[in-house]
Amino acid sequence: MTMDSTSSNYQSCFTELLAQPVYGMSQQEKSKKLLALMAHLHQHHLTHCSAYARLFSQAPPAFSCYDELPYLAVRLFKLQRLASIADSEVFRELRSSGTTGQTPARVILDKATSARQSKALVTIMQQFIGKQRLPMLIIDSPDVLASPDLSARAAGIQGMAFFGRKPSYALNTDMTLNTQAVREFTERHKGEPVLLFGFTFMVWLHFVKAIERSGINVDLSQGILIHSGGWKKLVDQQVTNGVFKNSLTSLTGLTRIHNFYGMAEQVGSVFVECEKGHLHAPSLADVVVRCPYTLRPLPHGETGLIQVLSALPTSYPGFSILTEDMGAIIGEDDCGCGRKGRYFTLAGRLPKTEIRGCSDTAGVA
Numbered sequence: 001m002t003m004d005s006t007s008s009n010y011q012s013c014f015t016e017l018l019a020q021p022v023y024g025m026s027q028q029e030k031s032k033k034l035l036a037l038m039a040h041l042h043q044h045h046l047t048h049c050s051a052y053a054r055l056f057s058q059a060p061p062a063f064s065c066y067d068e069l070p071y072l073a074v075r076l077f078k079l080q081r082l083a084s085i086a087d088s089e090v091f092r093e094l095r096s097s098g099t100t101g102q103t104p105a106r107v108i109l110d111k112a113t114s115a116r117q118s119k120a121l122v123t124i125m126q127q128f129i130g131k132q133r134l135p136m137l138i139i140d141s142p143d144v145l146a147s148p149d150l151s152a153r154a155a156g157i158q159g160m161a162f163f164g165r166k167p168s169y170a171l172n173t174d175m176t177l178n179t180q181a182v183r184e185f186t187e188r189h190k191g192e193p194v195l196l197f198g199f200t201f202m203v204w205l206h207f208v209k210a211i212e213r214s215g216i217n218v219d220l221s222q223g224i225l226i227h228s229g230g231w232k233k234l235v236d237q238q239v240t241n242g243v244f245k246n247s248l249t250s251l252t253g254l255t256r257i258h259n260f261y262g263m264a265e266q267v268g269s270v271f272v273e274c275e276k277g278h279l280h281a282p283s284l285a286d287v288v289v290r291c292p293y294t295l296r297p298l299p300h301g302e303t304g305l306i307q308v309l310s311a312l313p314t315s316y317p318g319f320s321i322l323t324e325d326m327g328a329i330i331g332e333d334d335c336g337c338g339r340k341g342r343y344f345t346l347a348g349r350l351p352k353t354e355i356r357g358c359s360d361t362a363g364v365a
């Protein structure tokens with residue numbers, strides 16, 4: 001990001017926001033700070049991304065509430081390469097794995113955005129894991145990191161690996177449970193806190209189900225599991241978050257289980273599930289829920305399309321994205337866990353039937 005006045009304004013807003021407690025600001029105070037920052041990001045991308053400028057040059061320069069913010073449909077990142085930096089500044093290009101046959105989303109990162117993402121992820125995750133780096137069991141196969149293209153799955157593991165030490169992998173190349181590795185891990189770290197990370201569906205199918213089938217004794221009562229990834233496959237199998245957690249608790253003794261919601265298009269600003277089962281917006285991000293038909297913002301409690309706001313990206317215009325995920329905001333500032341700001345739950349993906357008939361969305365899972 002070149003140091004014009006917009007970027008120095010952004011930088012000072014960002015520094016101020018980052019210095020705030022992650023879940024300590026009231027919604028009123030937080031949205032004011034975040035909106036000021038969003039206005040700078042909007043100006044920045046108007047200046048540096050021609051595709052963004054073509055779409056939003058008529059948008060107002062400042063915003064009095066989230067509802068006025070321009071947003072990009074998440075699909076655009078699959079259709080176009082959206083960058084707000086010169087090619088020479090590209091540090092990394094992230095490609096989301098997507099489903100087979102789908103074009104992956106492309107997310108263009110420079111060093112500054114990438115560093116901000118890491119910083120944000122650390123700040124948020126430390127609220128749940130603590131500052132100590134714990135022995136880590138990754139519920140995946142080590143081969144996922146060997147692929148030359150950095151998949152979103154590999155990037156997710158790399159990002160989380162920072163919080164652990166001496167990583168062990170729970171799965172074999174063929175995704176079967178590596179019972180020996182799991183046994184060694186639990187015996188070596190018996191009675192001490194450990195960190196587990198995996199993608200939700202893999203944790204369920206290749207870990208929970210495999211432990212259940214094999215009947216092996218796995219004690220992870222001192223563990224913290226962080227998991228993420230689509231719920232769609234689990235919903236298809238009628239596995240709710242409650243069933244997921246209860247199965248893990250009864251099989252392994254794990255009680256500290258935190259799902260998080262995030263996307264390749266906004267790495268770093270993640271929404272982590274609290275002890276009450278709600279996803280919380282951290283200081284650097286927020287959510288809006290819109291009606292899937294009219295795209296108008298919905299009142300709290302109503303289910304619609306989730307729009308995610310993130311203070312982080314300057315190298316690509318992804319600070320305000322309309323996702324294809326459904327959810328509902330439950331409330332603000334009053335979750336039973338004590339965290340301030342907005343909290344919400346997910347309700348799955350936009351149903352196929354809703355979008356059937358639009359040629360550009362055909363075949364999307």
Ligand SMILES: [Zn+2]
Nearest residue numbers: 274278335337
């Ligand atoms: Zn909460």
